[in-house]
Amino acid sequence: MENIAFIGLGIMGVPMCLNLLKAGYPVNTYTRSHTHPSIPEAGAHLCDSPRAAAEQADIIILIVNDTPNVEQVLFGENGVIEANLQGKVIVDMSTISPVATKAFAQRVQAAGADYLDAPVSGGDVGAQAGTLSIMVGGSESAFQRVLPLFQVMGKNITHVGDVGAGQITKMANQVIVAQSIQAVAEALVLASKAGADPEKVRQALMGGFANSRILEVHGKRMTAGTFTPGFKVNLHQKDITSALNTARELGVALPGAALFQQLLSSCIAQGGSEWDHSAVIKVIEQLANHSIRDDS
Structure with missing residues (x-):
């Protein structure tokens, strides 16, 4: 079973992360804000930086609130990019700029990882129920690798096309x-x-x-x-x-x-x-x- 890093524990992130934990996935988490108590109670390991979370994971999931925050998590101090990313997949489930997404993907791919943009729809209700619609851009191989995780978090899951198509x-x-x-x-x-x-x-x-x-x-x-x-x-x-x-x-x-x-x-x-x-x-x-x- 893949080890997961989950970065971003807001209105959407908390229930999505909990669903992965309930499905038995080992999850490392990072958030800049206060961690909801249900996350450690469900068995997640709390990390002190995006880099630490990514270092211990095979698949790194982000869901934060805008393009600058995604950039900070990926490329800021102690960001994901500073971890060993060889053979890993980064999955950005935030809703951000398609242009920035393509630029981020190029930098991540140069570091040896695959990149999927996979924004979601369905709100907090869908996140809690695990019925989100997930629209995915990226390679077919990376999509197939992450699909079992998507199926835990959502129901209507579509591989739309290349990187940026999800956004x-x-x-x-x-x-x-x-x-x-x-x-x-x-x-x-x-x-x-x-x-x-x-x-x-x-x-x-x-x-x-x-x-x-x-x-x-x-x-x-x-x-x-x-x-x-x-x-x-x-x-x-x-x-x-x-x-x-x-x-x-x-x-x-x-x-x-x-x-x-x-x-x-x-x-x-x-x-x-x-x-x-x-x-x-x-x-x-x-x-x-x-x-x-x-x-x-």
Whole structure:
């Protein structure tokens, strides 16, 4: 059984790491922040640097919050690159720049390791259940080697293409999720202001063609007013900004994504950078001068 290094123990990382531990994999971990007590309790070995974690591992998994943090973990002081990487696989499950991903992969491959970009979708709910969608870029051989680990953490696992293809796929995912959240928020505010019970409307729509995971999970958060983050506003804004920058370079118009970015910016201006991204309904409510919840 492969030895695993798991770097990044946030909202997504903790349950993903726990699922690997439950499956019996030996796991070394590193995080810059406080380690959730469930991780050592489940048998993980805590390391004091990315280098130490990588040195003892065959497969090194990263899931941190942005491109600069991935770069720091890989190439900063006591970074992964300082370990002996010959014959190992680095798997970046963060959501970062596709351009940076390709550059990182070249440096890692020069050090003797394979590199996969494997961002995920499904939020904290999917991470806990082990049902994440995982979109993978990299070589077929590296993908097949890591596939048993992916199958512990996710259900819909797709090898999309070469390095960078996973990040492009995740970028497309974030554009779709963004506009789906916006559509659900608009629909619920419209229904509520017309006098209908928004939660009953949500339940009715789940039986028809408008059904989606966004309507099911985020729609419920909207009607309940529960915005504890599964995926934070500031992280989705980072992803949408990256998508808009890439679209500009390619000459592609993303008008819906641009509008959603403004909704996220409004949430942040109100102190909501740490809210769940479903909280964009607060902005739609303000525009309508109407709340769908009696307690708001």
